[in-house]
Amino acid sequence: SKPKVYITRKVPVEGVRLLAEHCEVTHWDREDAVPRVELLKNVSGMDALFCLLTEKVDAEVLNAAGPQLKCVATMSVGYDHIDLAECKKRGISVGFTPDVLTNAVAELTMALLLATSRRLKEGMNAVIQGKWGTWNPIWLLGSGLDGATVGVVGLGRIGFEVVKRLHPFGVAKVLYSDVEPKSYAKDVNAEYATLDDLLKTSDFVLGCCALTKENMGLFNKDAFSKMKNTAIFVNTSRGGLVNQDDLYAALSTNQIAGAGLDVTNPEPLPTDSPLLKLENCIVLPHIASATIKSRSAMSELTGQNILACLNGKKMPAQVVV
Ligand code: GLV
Ligand code: GLV
Numbered sequence: 001s002k003p004k005v006y007i008t009r010k011v012p013v014e015g016v017r018l019l020a021e022h023c024e025v026t027h028w029d030r031e032d033a034v035p036r037v038e039l040l041k042n043v044s045g046m047d048a049l050f051c052l053l054t055e056k057v058d059a060e061v062l063n064a065a066g067p068q069l070k071c072v073a074t075m076s077v078g079y080d081h082i083d084l085a086e087c088k089k090r091g092i093s094v095g096f097t098p099d100v101l102t103n104a105v106a107e108l109t110m111a112l113l114l115a116t117s118r119r120l121k122e123g124m125n126a127v128i129q130g131k132w133g134t135w136n137p138i139w140l141l142g143s144g145l146d147g148a149t150v151g152v153v154g155l156g157r158i159g160f161e162v163v164k165r166l167h168p169f170g171v172a173k174v175l176y177s178d179v180e181p182k183s184y185a186k187d188v189n190a191e192y193a194t195l196d197d198l199l200k201t202s203d204f205v206l207g208c209c210a211l212t213k214e215n216m217g218l219f220n221k222d223a224f225s226k227m228k229n230t231a232i233f234v235n236t237s238r239g240g241l242v243n244q245d246d247l248y249a250a251l252s253t254n255q256i257a258g259a260g261l262d263v264t265n266p267e268p269l270p271t272d273s274p275l276l277k278l279e280n281c282i283v284l285p286h287i288a289s290a291t292i293k294s295r296s297a298m299s300e301l302t303g304q305n306i307l308a309c310l311n312g313k314k315m316p317a318q319v320v321v
Contacts, residue, residue: 003047015303040064071309075302094319095305100297101289106161108288112260118142145169151202152176154209163188199226211238224250232258239265
Protein backbone atom coordinates (compact mmCIF):
# COMPACT_ATOMS: atom_id res chain seq x y z
CA SER A 1 0.00 0.00 0.00
CA LYS A 2 1.04 3.60 -0.56
CA PRO A 3 2.80 5.54 2.20
CA LYS A 4 0.63 8.02 4.08
CA VAL A 5 1.39 11.73 4.19
CA TYR A 6 -0.32 14.47 6.16
CA ILE A 7 -0.17 18.04 4.80
CA THR A 8 -1.06 20.66 7.40
CA ARG A 9 -2.25 23.53 5.16
CA LYS A 10 -3.37 24.65 1.75
CA VAL A 11 -0.02 25.19 0.01
CA PRO A 12 1.07 25.89 -3.60
CA VAL A 13 0.09 22.86 -5.69
CA GLU A 14 3.55 21.68 -6.75
CA GLY A 15 4.35 19.66 -3.64
CA VAL A 16 0.83 18.31 -3.27
CA ARG A 17 0.76 17.06 -6.88
CA LEU A 18 4.11 15.39 -6.49
CA LEU A 19 3.06 13.59 -3.34
CA ALA A 20 -0.36 12.62 -4.64
CA GLU A 21 1.30 10.58 -7.43
CA HIS A 22 3.01 8.28 -4.96
CA CYS A 23 1.29 8.61 -1.62
CA GLU A 24 -2.03 8.58 0.12
CA VAL A 25 -2.41 12.23 1.05
CA THR A 26 -4.52 13.57 3.90
CA HIS A 27 -4.78 17.31 3.72
CA TRP A 28 -5.86 20.17 6.01
CA ASP A 29 -6.68 21.98 2.76
CA ARG A 30 -7.50 25.33 4.32
CA GLU A 31 -5.89 28.71 4.79
CA ASP A 32 -6.26 28.72 8.57
CA ALA A 33 -3.77 26.84 10.72
CA VAL A 34 -4.74 23.31 11.68
CA PRO A 35 -5.93 23.28 15.30
CA ARG A 36 -3.60 21.37 17.60
CA VAL A 37 -6.22 18.71 18.41
CA GLU A 38 -6.86 18.12 14.70
CA LEU A 39 -3.14 17.83 14.04
CA LEU A 40 -2.71 15.30 16.85
CA LYS A 41 -5.65 13.29 15.54
CA ASN A 42 -4.78 13.43 11.84
CA VAL A 43 -1.07 12.71 12.16
CA SER A 44 -1.83 9.30 13.65
CA GLY A 45 -0.57 6.48 11.41
CA MET A 46 1.26 8.79 8.96
CA ASP A 47 4.60 7.92 7.38
CA ALA A 48 5.45 11.55 6.65
CA LEU A 49 4.43 14.98 7.89
CA PHE A 50 4.43 18.02 5.57
CA CYS A 51 4.26 20.95 7.99
CA LEU A 52 4.78 24.69 8.28
CA LEU A 53 6.47 26.97 10.80
CA THR A 54 3.09 27.43 12.48
CA GLU A 55 3.10 23.84 13.77
CA LYS A 56 5.12 23.08 16.84
CA VAL A 57 6.47 19.58 16.16
CA ASP A 58 7.40 18.17 19.54
CA ALA A 59 7.33 14.81 21.35
CA GLU A 60 3.54 15.03 21.67
CA VAL A 61 3.06 15.25 17.88
CA LEU A 62 5.66 12.56 17.18
CA ASN A 63 4.03 10.23 19.72
CA ALA A 64 0.60 10.94 18.27
CA ALA A 65 1.95 10.00 14.82
CA GLY A 66 3.28 6.66 15.93
CA PRO A 67 6.50 4.65 15.35
CA GLN A 68 6.01 4.37 11.56
CA LEU A 69 6.65 8.14 11.07
CA LYS A 70 9.81 8.45 8.98
CA CYS A 71 10.04 12.10 8.15
CA VAL A 72 9.01 15.59 9.08
CA ALA A 73 9.44 18.07 6.23
CA THR A 74 8.77 21.72 6.90
CA MET A 75 7.96 24.15 4.10
CA SER A 76 10.31 26.74 5.58
CA VAL A 77 14.01 27.35 5.92
CA GLY A 78 13.68 27.85 9.67
CA TYR A 79 13.17 24.73 11.77
CA ASP A 80 13.16 26.20 15.26
CA HIS A 81 9.58 24.90 15.62
CA ILE A 82 10.77 21.29 15.33
CA ASP A 83 12.29 19.41 18.25
CA LEU A 84 15.32 17.91 16.51
CA ALA A 85 16.44 15.89 19.52
CA GLU A 86 13.07 14.15 19.71
CA CYS A 87 13.20 13.44 15.95
CA LYS A 88 16.71 12.06 16.22
CA LYS A 89 15.76 9.83 19.14
CA ARG A 90 13.08 8.25 16.93
CA GLY A 91 15.22 8.06 13.77
CA ILE A 92 13.00 10.58 12.00
CA SER A 93 14.58 12.60 9.17
CA VAL A 94 13.89 16.32 9.04
CA GLY A 95 13.65 18.28 5.79
CA PHE A 96 13.57 22.05 5.20
CA THR A 97 13.65 24.48 2.26
CA PRO A 98 16.90 26.45 2.05
CA ASP A 99 18.15 28.17 -1.14
CA VAL A 100 14.80 28.35 -2.95
CA LEU A 101 13.69 31.31 -0.81
CA THR A 102 17.02 33.06 -0.34
CA ASN A 103 16.57 35.67 -3.08
CA ALA A 104 13.01 36.46 -2.04
CA VAL A 105 13.96 36.96 1.61
CA ALA A 106 17.02 39.05 0.70
CA GLU A 107 14.80 41.19 -1.53
CA LEU A 108 12.26 41.81 1.22
CA THR A 109 15.06 42.64 3.63
CA MET A 110 16.13 45.34 1.16
CA ALA A 111 12.53 46.53 0.93
CA LEU A 112 12.39 47.00 4.72
CA LEU A 113 15.75 48.74 4.75
CA LEU A 114 14.65 51.18 2.06
CA ALA A 115 11.19 51.66 3.56
CA THR A 116 12.50 52.44 7.02
CA SER A 117 15.46 54.56 6.00
CA ARG A 118 13.33 56.65 3.64
CA ARG A 119 10.37 56.81 6.06
CA LEU A 120 7.78 55.36 3.69
CA LYS A 121 5.22 54.56 6.38
CA GLU A 122 5.18 58.18 7.61
CA GLY A 123 5.01 59.47 4.05
CA MET A 124 2.16 57.17 3.02
CA ASN A 125 0.22 57.96 6.19
CA ALA A 126 0.74 61.70 5.66
CA VAL A 127 -0.67 61.50 2.13
CA ILE A 128 -3.71 59.51 3.27
CA GLN A 129 -4.35 61.83 6.22
CA GLY A 130 -4.11 65.05 4.19
CA LYS A 131 -0.92 66.09 5.94
CA TRP A 132 0.99 66.60 2.69
CA GLY A 133 1.11 70.38 2.77
CA THR A 134 3.59 71.25 0.06
CA TRP A 135 6.91 70.05 -1.30
CA ASN A 136 8.98 70.69 1.77
CA PRO A 137 12.78 70.76 1.73
CA ILE A 138 13.06 69.79 5.38
CA TRP A 139 10.25 67.24 5.66
CA LEU A 140 10.59 63.44 5.93
CA LEU A 141 14.33 63.48 5.59
CA GLY A 142 15.77 60.00 5.97
CA SER A 143 19.20 58.53 6.23
CA GLY A 144 19.24 56.44 3.05
CA LEU A 145 21.70 53.68 2.30
CA ASP A 146 24.22 55.80 0.41
CA GLY A 147 27.40 55.92 2.49
CA ALA A 148 25.94 53.85 5.32
CA THR A 149 27.58 51.22 7.46
CA VAL A 150 25.40 48.12 7.57
CA GLY A 151 25.77 45.39 10.18
CA VAL A 152 24.48 41.94 9.29
CA VAL A 153 23.96 39.59 12.22
CA GLY A 154 24.32 36.14 10.67
CA LEU A 155 26.12 35.78 7.35
CA GLY A 156 24.40 32.63 6.13
CA ARG A 157 22.76 32.07 2.76
CA ILE A 158 20.32 34.94 3.23
CA GLY A 159 22.75 37.38 4.85
CA PHE A 160 25.18 36.79 1.98
CA GLU A 161 22.54 37.64 -0.64
CA VAL A 162 21.50 40.73 1.31
CA VAL A 163 25.09 41.98 1.31
CA LYS A 164 25.33 41.48 -2.47
CA ARG A 165 22.25 43.70 -2.86
CA LEU A 166 23.59 46.38 -0.50
CA HIS A 167 26.64 47.33 -2.55
CA PRO A 168 24.76 48.73 -5.58
CA PHE A 169 23.03 51.14 -3.18
CA GLY A 170 26.37 52.67 -2.34
CA VAL A 171 26.88 51.51 1.22
CA ALA A 172 30.28 52.50 2.61
CA LYS A 173 30.89 49.41 4.68
CA VAL A 174 29.36 46.07 5.55
CA LEU A 175 30.11 44.41 8.88
CA TYR A 176 28.89 40.99 9.91
CA SER A 177 28.89 38.98 13.07
CA ASP A 178 28.40 35.24 13.32
CA VAL A 179 29.45 32.34 15.53
CA GLU A 180 32.65 32.24 13.49
CA PRO A 181 34.18 34.14 10.54
CA LYS A 182 33.02 32.93 7.12
CA SER A 183 35.55 32.30 4.34
CA TYR A 184 33.08 33.52 1.69
CA ALA A 185 32.65 36.93 3.38
CA LYS A 186 35.48 38.38 1.30
CA ASP A 187 33.54 37.60 -1.88
CA VAL A 188 30.98 40.22 -0.87
CA ASN A 189 33.31 42.59 0.91
CA ALA A 190 31.89 41.96 4.38
CA GLU A 191 34.11 42.51 7.39
CA TYR A 192 33.92 40.31 10.50
CA ALA A 193 33.13 42.16 13.71
CA THR A 194 32.14 41.33 17.24
CA LEU A 195 28.43 41.87 17.87
CA ASP A 196 29.38 44.70 20.21
CA ASP A 197 31.39 46.56 17.57
CA LEU A 198 28.73 45.90 14.96
CA LEU A 199 25.99 47.35 17.20
CA LYS A 200 28.05 50.41 18.08
CA THR A 201 29.13 51.37 14.58
CA SER A 202 26.30 50.34 12.24
CA ASP A 203 23.68 52.67 10.77
CA PHE A 204 21.54 49.60 10.07
CA VAL A 205 21.48 46.39 12.06
CA LEU A 206 19.95 43.39 10.29
CA GLY A 207 18.80 40.18 11.94
CA CYS A 208 19.63 37.46 9.39
CA CYS A 209 20.46 34.47 11.60
CA ALA A 210 18.50 31.35 12.48
CA LEU A 211 16.84 31.37 15.90
CA THR A 212 18.57 29.13 18.43
CA LYS A 213 18.45 28.69 22.21
CA GLU A 214 21.63 30.78 22.35
CA ASN A 215 20.40 33.86 20.49
CA MET A 216 16.84 34.00 21.86
CA GLY A 217 16.19 37.62 22.89
CA LEU A 218 19.59 38.73 21.55
CA PHE A 219 18.19 42.13 20.57
CA ASN A 220 17.33 43.42 24.01
CA LYS A 221 17.72 46.61 26.06
CA ASP A 222 21.44 46.08 26.29
CA ALA A 223 21.82 45.65 22.51
CA PHE A 224 19.60 48.63 21.62
CA SER A 225 21.47 50.83 24.11
CA LYS A 226 24.71 50.16 22.22
CA MET A 227 23.21 51.15 18.88
CA LYS A 228 23.41 54.67 17.46
CA ASN A 229 20.44 56.99 18.04
CA THR A 230 20.23 57.23 14.26
CA ALA A 231 20.34 53.45 13.72
CA ILE A 232 17.60 51.36 12.17
CA PHE A 233 16.93 47.76 13.14
CA VAL A 234 15.55 45.30 10.58
CA ASN A 235 14.53 41.71 11.32
CA THR A 236 13.59 39.14 8.69
CA SER A 237 14.55 35.99 10.61
CA ARG A 238 12.49 35.16 13.69
CA GLY A 239 10.64 37.31 16.22
CA GLY A 240 12.21 35.32 19.03
CA LEU A 241 15.53 37.11 18.42
CA VAL A 242 13.97 40.30 19.78
CA ASN A 243 12.76 41.42 23.17
CA GLN A 244 9.82 43.42 21.83
CA ASP A 245 9.20 45.40 25.01
CA ASP A 246 12.80 46.55 24.87
CA LEU A 247 12.46 47.37 21.18
CA TYR A 248 9.36 49.45 21.87
CA ALA A 249 11.17 51.29 24.66
CA ALA A 250 14.17 51.97 22.38
CA LEU A 251 11.96 53.25 19.54
CA SER A 252 9.66 55.38 21.66
CA THR A 253 12.53 57.09 23.49
CA ASN A 254 14.51 57.68 20.28
CA GLN A 255 17.32 55.46 21.46
CA ILE A 256 17.20 54.08 17.91
CA ALA A 257 15.62 55.75 14.88
CA GLY A 258 13.44 53.04 13.41
CA ALA A 259 12.64 49.41 12.90
CA GLY A 260 11.40 47.17 10.11
CA LEU A 261 10.05 43.80 11.17
CA ASP A 262 8.81 40.97 8.98
CA VAL A 263 8.64 38.69 12.00
CA THR A 264 7.26 39.21 15.49
CA ASN A 265 6.60 37.34 18.69
CA PRO A 266 3.86 36.24 18.78
CA GLU A 267 2.57 35.91 15.24
CA PRO A 268 0.18 37.32 14.37
CA LEU A 269 1.16 40.44 16.32
CA PRO A 270 -1.94 41.54 18.29
CA THR A 271 -3.45 44.71 16.82
CA ASP A 272 -3.13 46.45 20.18
CA SER A 273 0.65 46.06 20.13
CA PRO A 274 2.19 49.47 20.90
CA LEU A 275 4.71 48.86 18.08
CA LEU A 276 1.92 49.41 15.55
CA LYS A 277 1.28 52.94 16.81
CA LEU A 278 4.83 54.04 16.08
CA GLU A 279 5.43 55.96 12.86
CA ASN A 280 9.02 54.76 12.80
CA CYS A 281 8.20 51.06 12.99
CA ILE A 282 7.07 49.05 9.98
CA VAL A 283 5.60 45.63 10.66
CA LEU A 284 4.90 43.11 7.90
CA PRO A 285 3.02 39.80 8.32
CA HIS A 286 5.96 37.38 7.80
CA ILE A 287 6.00 37.59 4.00
CA ALA A 288 9.71 37.57 3.18
CA SER A 289 9.54 34.36 1.14
CA ALA A 290 6.15 35.26 -0.34
CA THR A 291 6.92 35.40 -4.05
CA ILE A 292 5.05 33.08 -6.40
CA LYS A 293 8.34 31.57 -7.53
CA SER A 294 9.72 31.03 -4.06
CA ARG A 295 6.60 29.58 -2.45
CA SER A 296 6.06 27.21 -5.39
CA ALA A 297 9.65 25.99 -5.10
CA MET A 298 9.32 25.61 -1.32
CA SER A 299 6.24 23.43 -1.77
CA GLU A 300 7.94 21.32 -4.44
CA LEU A 301 11.13 20.87 -2.42
CA THR A 302 9.10 19.81 0.61
CA GLY A 303 7.41 17.16 -1.55
CA GLN A 304 10.78 16.05 -2.92
CA ASN A 305 12.20 15.81 0.59
CA ILE A 306 9.37 13.53 1.64
CA LEU A 307 9.57 11.29 -1.44
CA ALA A 308 13.33 10.89 -1.07
CA CYS A 309 12.99 9.90 2.56
CA LEU A 310 10.15 7.45 1.88
CA ASN A 311 12.37 5.87 -0.79
CA GLY A 312 15.15 5.41 1.76
CA LYS A 313 17.31 8.13 0.25
CA LYS A 314 18.89 11.26 1.65
CA MET A 315 16.60 14.26 1.25
CA PRO A 316 17.67 16.97 -1.22
CA ALA A 317 17.50 19.38 1.73
CA GLN A 318 17.88 17.49 4.96
CA VAL A 319 18.58 19.03 8.35
CA VAL A 320 21.76 17.65 9.86
CA VAL A 321 20.92 16.48 13.36
C1 GLV B 1 10.17 31.50 6.93
O1 GLV B 1 10.24 32.19 7.91
C2 GLV B 1 10.94 30.33 6.75
O2 GLV B 1 11.59 29.87 7.70
O3 GLV B 1 10.93 29.78 5.64
C1 GLV C 1 12.73 67.07 -6.74
O1 GLV C 1 11.72 66.63 -7.25
C2 GLV C 1 13.65 67.95 -7.39
O2 GLV C 1 13.35 68.34 -8.54
O3 GLV C 1 14.68 68.21 -6.79
